[in-house]
Amino acid sequence: MTRAQTTPTRERPRTPVSTPGRVGEHTTRSDGVPKVKGEFEYSSDLWVDGMLWGATLRSPHPRARIWSIDTSEVEAMSGVRAVLTHGDVPGRKVCGMEIPDQPVLAWEHVRYQGEPVAIVAADHPETARRALEKIAVEYEVFEPLTDAEEAMSEEAPRLHLSGNLLRHIHTVHGDVANAAAEADVVVEGEYEVGMQDQAFLGPESGLAVPDGEGGVDLYIATQWLHIDRDQLAESLDLPPESVRLTLSGVGGAFGGREDLSMQIHACLLALNTGRPVKIMYNREESFFGHVHRHPARLRYEHGATKDGDLVYVKARIVLDGGAYASSSLAVCSNAASFSCGPYDVPNALIDTYMVYTNNPPCGAMRGFGAVQACFAYEAQMDKLAEALEMDPVELRIKNAIKPGDRLPFGQEMPEPAPVAELLRRVAAMPMPEEKEVMGRDLRELPGGVSNVTHGEGVNRGVGYAVGFKNVCYSEGFDDYSTARVILSMEGGEPLVQVHTAAAEVGQGLVTIQEQVARTELGVERVSILPADTTVGSSGSSSASRQTYMTGGAVKGACEALRERVLERVRQEFGEDLDDLLLDDGMVFSESRGMLVPLAELIGDEELEENFEFHHKETFPFDENGQGNAHVQFAFAAHRAVVEVDTELGLVRVVEVATAQDVGKVMNPQGLEGQIEGGIAQGLGLALLEEIQVSEGKIQNASFTDYLIPTILDMPPVRAEILELADPDSPYGLKGVGEPPTIASTPAIVSALRDATGQELARVPVKPEQIVGLATKPPDRPPQPGSGGYSGIGRLDERSET
Amino acid sequence: MRLRLSVNGEMREADGVWEGESLLYVLRERLGFPGSKNACEQGECGSCSIYLDGVLVCACLVLAGQAEGREIITVEGIAEGERLHPVQEAFVETGGVQCGFCTPGLIVATHDLLGRNPNPTDREIREALAGNLCRCTGYEKILDAVHLAANRLSSA
Numbered sequence: 034m035t036r037a038q039t040t041p042t043r044e045r046p047r048t049p050v051s052t053p054g055r056v057g058e059h060t061t062r063s064d065g066v067p068k069v070k071g072e073f074e075y076s077s078d079l080w081v082d083g084m085l086w087g088a089t090l091r092s093p094h095p096r097a098r099i100w101s102i103d104t105s106e107v108e109a110m111s112g113v114r115a116v117l118t119h120g121d122v123p124g125r126k127v128c129g130m131e132i133p134d135q136p137v138l139a140w141e142h143v144r145y146q147g148e149p150v151a152i153v154a155a156d157h158p159e160t161a162r163r164a165l166e167k168i169a170v171e172y173e174v175f176e177p178l179t180d181a182e183e184a185m186s187e188e189a190p191r192l193h194l195s196g197n198l199l200r201h202i203h204t205v206h207g208d209v210a211n212a213a214a215e216a217d218v219v220v221e222g223e224y225e226v227g228m229q230d231q232a233f234l235g236p237e238s239g240l241a242v243p244d245g246e247g248g249v250d251l252y253i254a255t256q257w258l259h260i261d262r263d264q265l266a267e268s269l270d271l272p273p274e275s276v277r278l279t280l281s282g283v284g285g286a287f288g289g290r291e292d293l294s295m296q297i298h299a300c301l302l303a304l305n306t307g308r309p310v311k312i313m314y315n316r317e318e319s320f321f322g323h324v325h326r327h328p329a330r331l332r333y334e335h336g337a338t339k340d341g342d343l344v345y346v347k348a349r350i351v352l353d354g355g356a357y358a359s360s361s362l363a364v365c366s367n368a369a370s371f372s373c374g375p376y377d378v379p380n381a382l383i384d385t386y387m388v389y390t391n392n393p394p395c396g397a398m399r400g401f402g403a404v405q406a407c408f409a410y411e412a413q414m415d416k417l418a419e420a421l422e423m424d425p426v427e428l429r430i431k432n433a434i435k436p437g438d439r440l441p442f443g444q445e446m447p448e449p450a451p452v453a454e455l456l457r458r459v460a461a462m463p464m465p466e467e468k469e470v471m472g473r474d475l476r477e478l479p480g481g482v483s484n485v486t487h488g489e490g491v492n493r494g495v496g497y498a499v500g501f502k503n504v505c506y507s508e509g510f511d512d513y514s515t516a517r518v519i520l521s522m523e524g525g526e527p528l529v530q531v532h533t534a535a536a537e538v539g540q541g542l543v544t545i546q547e548q549v550a551r552t553e554l555g556v557e558r559v560s561i562l563p564a565d566t567t568v569g570s571s572g573s574s575s576a577s578r579q580t581y582m583t584g585g586a587v588k589g590a591c592e593a594l595r596e597r598v599l600e601r602v603r604q605e606f607g608e609d610l611d612d613l614l615l616d617d618g619m620v621f622s623e624s625r626g627m628l629v630p631l632a633e634l635i636g637d638e639e640l641e642e643n644f645e646f647h648h649k650e651t652f653p654f655d656e657n658g659q660g661n662a663h664v665q666f667a668f669a670a671h672r673a674v675v676e677v678d679t680e681l682g683l684v685r686v687v688e689v690a691t692a693q694d695v696g697k698v699m700n701p702q703g704l705e706g707q708i709e710g711g712i713a714q715g716l717g718l719a720l721l722e723e724i725q726v727s728e729g730k731i732q733n734a735s736f737t738d739y740l741i742p743t744i745l746d747m748p749p750v751r752a753e754i755l756e757l758a759d760p761d762s763p764y765g766l767k768g769v770g771e772p773p774t775i776a777s778t779p780a781i782v783s784a785l786r787d788a789t790g791q792e793l794a795r796v797p798v799k800p801e802q803i804v805g806l807a808t809k810p811p812d813r814p815p816q817p818g819s820g821g822y823s824g825i826g827r828l829d830e831r832s833e834t
Numbered sequence: 835m836r837l838r839l840s841v842n843g844e845m846r847e848a849d850g851v852w853e854g855e856s857l858l859y860v861l862r863e864r865l866g867f868p869g870s871k872n873a874c875e876q877g878e879c880g881s882c883s884i885y886l887d888g889v890l891v892c893a894c895l896v897l898a899g900q901a902e903g904r905e906i907i908t909v910e911g912i913a914e915g916e917r918l919h920p921v922q923e924a925f926v927e928t929g930g931v932q933c934g935f936c937t938p939g940l941i942v943a944t945h946d947l948l949g950r951n952p953n954p955t956d957r958e959i960r961e962a963l964a965g966n967l968c969r970c971t972g973y974e975k976i977l978d979a980v981h982l983a984a985n986r987l988s989s990a
Contacts (some may be wrong), residue, residue, distance in 0.1 A: 069909075069934075077871075234935040236873065285969050285970055541932065709973075736967065744959070744963045
């Protein structure tokens with residue numbers, strides 16, 4: 034296939050394979066066909082006769098006291114079926130994954146702009162929205178606490194009874210004080226990471242259906258059905274078996290669906306009205322309805338010998354958790370764990386803080402604490418290379434961590450850890466062609482068809498970065514996964530049904546489960562049953578863990594099933610048969626050939642096996658931040674090539690090259706999708722994406738003002754994959770979802786520094802930083818009548834702000 | 835108000851439509867065509883791309899009343915009966931679909947592009963699809979899909 038090549042690019046489509054594949058084979062997704070036809074049912078598509086629409090009144094203030102909530106006017110409105118406040122929550126009035134500190138509906142205090150205060154169910158969504166305007170909430174507004182450093186001071190108001198410091202990890206590794214003298218070169222830096230949003234396209238939505246016996250069924254887009262179920266049962270004051278969840282179509286997640294959004298609200302309204310209730314956020318509400326990536330300030334000091342050996346790292350990392358805990362404890366743990374990068378650092382002293390403020394709550398997003406740290410430590414490595422007059426890749430390779438080295442939190446780096454190899458590979462990849470800049474097609478220049486340069490002032494830059502992260506949950510958490518596998522005959526053909534509660538969020542987990550079942554049981558036809566809470570927990574579709582954990586659970590259940598089948602064969606054909614295998618729906622003996630078709634062996638039976646898969650044990654940190662806390666480490670290196678209009682600060686990313694160790698390629702197509710998509714989100718953080726918060730209020734809650742990369746922004750990706758098996762994991766695989774998002778951001782910023790000579794200590798990098806006008810974007814307080822999103826909730830309150 | 839319009843070749847009628855409803859809302863919630871997606875509802879993401887009298891539009895930016903008597907083609911009208919359209923096939927085969935929420939809009943927008951330009955270059959594809967946001971794929975596989983579909987359509 035030939036095509037016009039206008040930009041450097043990787044090899045173009047390999048021969049498409051639509052046959053169902055096994056582990057390691059290029060396999061297309063089975064849910065692809067309904068998705069391209071518009072028939073796949075997402076949570077926002079759910080519809081039943083007679084359903085009501087729910088809507089949520091949110092606080093327009095980041096910090097206020099609620100003196101009263103008057104709903105009387107709404108109760109009289111035609112078409113309104115229910116209006117509920119905190120007093121209507123029958124059970125636990127708070128929720129939260131790690132710390133239940135977030136009110137289901139606010140009482141007394143609101144701690145962030147957008148906090149839910151009241152909910153309404155009505156016949157039409159517009160009626161529900163108008164009803165919200167009639168709810169009278171009397172607020173006493175306080176000055177919000179929006180600075181994370183300030184929140185840690187003695188004088189700061191305490192936002193929670195436990196104080197404002199959510200977590201502090203003090204990591205002591207080696208002896209920095211004594212080692213400092215050995216350092217010939219010391220570089221320091223202060224870095225900042227803005228608040229990124231997951232910006233999944235499918236809005237938060239779901240449908241709650243009362244069962245008529247006091248219980249409820251919820252059809253929902255989420256990342257972890259069981260943790261939702263448990264929180265729902267607590268707040269609805271129902272036994273868990275009366276709260277049944279079924280996964281609906283999920284339009285992306287990236288961490289943003291770990292916390293509850295509308296789940297409890299829809300169930301409360303459904304139980305109160307006795308009717309099905311659907312809640313669906315619009316894009317503006319979505320920005321208030323889920324947590325974001327933690328903004329961070331990171332201060333680093335690196336010391337090295339004149340030969341470039343790292344001697345010590347000192348760091349102080351402050352993460353702004355916003356108003357509620359969400360998964361902040363674990364994000365803090367990750368930032369601390371990965372603070373020094375995948376390098377052999379003999380001495381480290383790291384203080385990592387997570388604090389409450391009145392900013393939007395922050396929690397899980399792809400990369401989860403590793404992203405913020407990587408931006409800073411990779412900037413430091415570049416700075417150190419410059420101070421040492423060393424090649425930045427050479428410096429990294431020289432210090433690359435190896436199996437057997439101790440990480441700053443005391444854990445020994447397990448095999449495999451090919452950090453140096455990944456760096457060598459990205460450095461060795463061919464560079465994208467550099468065409469004469471003057472006279473190019475406008476579309477190949479920064480600014481594109483805006484026609485802002487014809488090549489004048491355009492510089493090219495190249496940057497490198499490497500990053501790593503844990504796979505699976507850490508610090509002693511047993512995030513097991515459960516699978517139920519059923520083998521039966523259908524129409525004379527063997528059929529395997531796989532039932533788990535694992536959330537397909539777009540990453541391709543359904544395909545992986547099918548591949549595993551085909552591989553282990555040697556059948557072609559595999560059906561993935563809807564994920565729901567009638568089977569045991571599969572844990573969350575996060576931490577790059579589902580292929581490892583649920584893949585492992587499905588593999589375990591299939592192996593048990595296979596053993597049962599083969600045991601039967603042995604009973605029938607000879608106890609000593611130790612060379613049996615299943616393939617093509619038949620049982621073979623390697624020595625005796627085909628023994629019996631499955632159809633004959635099973636008949637009308639349904640053989641079922643359940644399996645619970647656990648990863649190896651992990652341990653919490655001690656008071657010095659030491660512990661074997663993590664299950665597995667995954668690595669990726671990136672090289673970015675950029676072109677910058679140095680006069681206007683506009684950027685065109687020419688190419689991102691990457692090398693990643695994945696242990697085992699489970700599905701080449703799915704893997705490439707994770708790598709390319711992850712890099713796009715890393716590019717977004719480098720150049721475009723930031724929720725701008727001023728005085729605790731979000732300024733850009735829309736896709737007009739919060740920019741995610743378009744197809745014009747995203748360059749071709751060149752990828753090399755290493756398959757170094759992890760001896761502990763199923764098939765030797767490593768989690769692949771997050772590593773692409775970690776080092777891609779610092780690689781792009783490094784390339785920008787190369788092109789411009791600017792320090793660029795903050796992401797996303799804005800044009801004004803590139804041209805050297807400001808080190809950070811100007812603070813833009815909302816102007817009266819500016820029409821910004823400075824207030825939400827009641828329309829009349831918007832004009833006050 | 836009452837609304838009459840043709841959707842995917844069939845006349846449809848909706849009663850009791852509130853004047854403020856968008857065409858997207860009427861298609862999704864009143865007429866049973868939820869294929870067009872509601873990711874931003876302000877014309878930024880392209881997930882609700884449809885044809886209105888043969889012109890590619892965001893259904894969220896069209897007031898329902900403006901569609902009175904007009905011809906709509908949604909993503910549900912792209913397949914040829916049970917057989918996928920080559921554009922749809924190509925998105926599945928190349929991996930241009932992950933979560934799939936942007937996919938219906940991209941299918942319609944690609945269908946429109948290839949109708950105008952049967953053999954587009956990378957640059958032309960990027961320009962034509964710049965109004966369709968995808969958060970999962972990084973767009974590489976979408977470029978692959980468009981090229982594959984173009985090849986199949988032009989060799990058909």
